[in-house]
Amino acid sequence: AQSVTQLDSQVPVFEEAPVELRCNYSSSVSVYLFWYVQYPNQGLQLLLKYLSGSTLVKGINGFEAEFNKSQTSFHLRKPSVHISDTAEYFCAVTRSGGYQKVTFGTGTKLQVIP
Amino acid sequence: EAGVTQSPTHLIKTRGQQATLRCSPISGHTSVYWYQQALGLGLQFLLWYDEGEERNRGNFPPRFSGRQFPNYSSELNVNALELEDSALYLCASSLGGQGGEKLFFGSGTQLSVL
Numbered sequence: 001a002q003s004v005t006q007l008d009s010q011v012p013v014f015e016e017a018p019v020e021l022r023c024n025y026s027s028s029v030s031v032y033l034f035w036y037v038q039y040p041n042q043g044l045q046l047l048l049k050y051l052s053g054s055t056l057v058k059g060i061n062g063f064e065a066e067f068n069k070s071q072t073s074f075h076l077r078k079p080s081v082h083i084s085d086t087a088e089y090f091c092a093v094t095r096s097g098g099y100q101k102v103t104f105g106t107g108t109k110l111q112v113i114p
Numbered sequence: 115e116a117g118v119t120q121s122p123t124h125l126i127k128t129r130g131q132q133a134t135l136r137c138s139p140i141s142g143h144t145s146v147y148w149y150q151q152a153l154g155l156g157l158q159f160l161l162w163y164d165e166g167e168e169r170n171r172g173n174f175p176p177r178f179s180g181r182q183f184p185n186y187s188s189e190l191n192v193n194a195l196e197l198e199d200s201a202l203y204l205c206a207s208s209l210g211g212q213g214g215e216k217l218f219f220g221s222g223t224q225l226s227v228l
Contacts, residue, residue: 094214096213099170
């Protein structure tokens with residue numbers, strides 16, 4: 001079974017500073033990886049996903065993530081954060097193939113400080 | 115286009131009662147997923163329905179059950195409620211379940227068990 005670990009439960013960062021949210025996964029087979037964001041009082045929405053191909057994936061709102069198979073990581077980055085990026089971010093993994101459940105991490109709360 | 119809708123928004127029950135939560139997917143989506151979001155635990159996968167069939171199930175006791183109707187809407191039933199069932203229950207939908215699909219989430223039903 002696959003699993004995903006988000007070691008940082010909270011990450012404070014000043015506005016316009018860069019940020020990296022860490023995600024490590026565990027799986028013995030090929031995986032698909034995702035980052036979802038949950039803004040306050042809203043449902044989760046997809047930021048970006050990695051299925052195959054280029055290991056650098058660009059998503060919405062200026063976020064990007066890099067798939068690193070050797071380190072089993074899929075860290076999320078943004079070069080300059082805004083107040084509006086304050087939200088909870090969830091990393092998720094699923095095995096490639098049909099009807100494989102999507103497993104989510106425990107989430108990282110990004111607090112952007114003005 | 116309407117997104118994923120869940121009802122009710124809030125539900126208060128007492129221990130031992132039954133709860134029924136409902137979800138309407140985005141038009142054209144055949145897959146419906148249920149997740150439990152308890153404080154600090156991230157999203158825990160509950161159930162996955164596609165084309166009326168249960169496709170995958172998480173590590174929850176049998177008192178968590180559900181079904182999907184011919185119009186692809188779904189309901190989640192929780193019998194013999196326990197205090198620890200208090201959580202936000204999220205429904206998501208997608209176009210089928212062949213792997214890597216984007217999940218579209220509803221805003222959830224907040225279940226409180228007293």
